[in-house]
Amino acid sequence: MQQERRRQQDRTDGTRAALLEAGRMLFVEKGFAGTSTPELVAATGLTRGALYHHYADKRALFAAVVEREAQAAAEAIETMPSVNAPLDALRVGSRVYLEAMSVPGRTRLLLLDGPAVLGLSEMDEIHARHGNRTLRQGLEAAMESGAIRRLPLAVTTEMLGALFDRAALSVAQGASLEDALAVVSAVLDGLRA
Template sequence: MQQDSTRRSNRDRTEATRAQLIAAARKLFTEKSYAETGTPEIVTAAGVTRGALYHHFADKQTLFAAVVEREAAAVAEAIERASPPTLDARDALIAGSDAYLAAMRAPGRTRLLLLDGPAVLGRAAMDAIDNRHGSRSLREGLIAAMRSNTMTRLPAEALTALLAAAFDRAALAIEAGGSAEDYRAVLIALIDGLSPTRLQALRPARTR
């Protein structure tokens, strides 16, 4: 029993130290940028030793990846909370879109996920993180809409990639001062434009 308690205590301390490092690094990365932040600053801000940093993370880039992963998970959680299974497929996609735009307005998040993330980790690593979080949620929502026949059946991976790019561009534009209402309206139009009836109406009439 005492051994189990000791193991739990050690695990709690480990998780607490890791969380301190991620929180301190996030603050510095968003205030100063990844390139301008040094590991001595991070350990000082976290209140831990340099040895503790390298016990949990191989280097600064690995710590940055953990920060990005946590941010991406937070966005996905917000989307999933906003689009429960009780909503129909179209409403879930709209609610998820709204949740994404709102979640991306957290200070520093667009910089971490959309600017520094790809620059520091590379596109392939960022795509892998996205596929575990936000892109996964979007893909599941699109597949649900196609299965319910509220959206034309299209290749799910390609559709997810293109819509995700539109959402990311909207988040960046809003961060830069663009109208959130305008970008939201266009995103909703994109989603609704994929309905079978809308696409059928856009097809040119056949000539005899």
């Protein structure tokens, strides 16, 4: 009974995983608009029927792919070694973040197509559901402890996050990771109280 119920579940899980995997590959390679549902299912051996059975539409599959990517990135970041000094924690965190974002395709999914297809607010919700906390908490702790200046937390988080994101994009496009980190480090340094 357990086993029979599992069989259906496994079947579903396997199909969804296949669709997510093919989706990630194609969305990364050709973008959301450039990927058609026929070629998507062709990559899995299924038909469009299966796709539309499991996901409301192409956008919903894309959202699932993006959410999975955001989760993976968040996990990579949360395994960060904890650092005592808040400012050092921010420095280490930014390096970890840039490394996490260097997974091929991740910048395209999370920073280019994601915001355009799903919208900024839905992207914010996705990030909120996973690890976006890290930067905000890091900044908050650093402000509380007096390590860096006190600034409006929400906008500061958004703006520094955008700085890191662009760093990740530049690195993905060939810029030097060390150069990017030098700028990050200088900016964080400059925020000391």
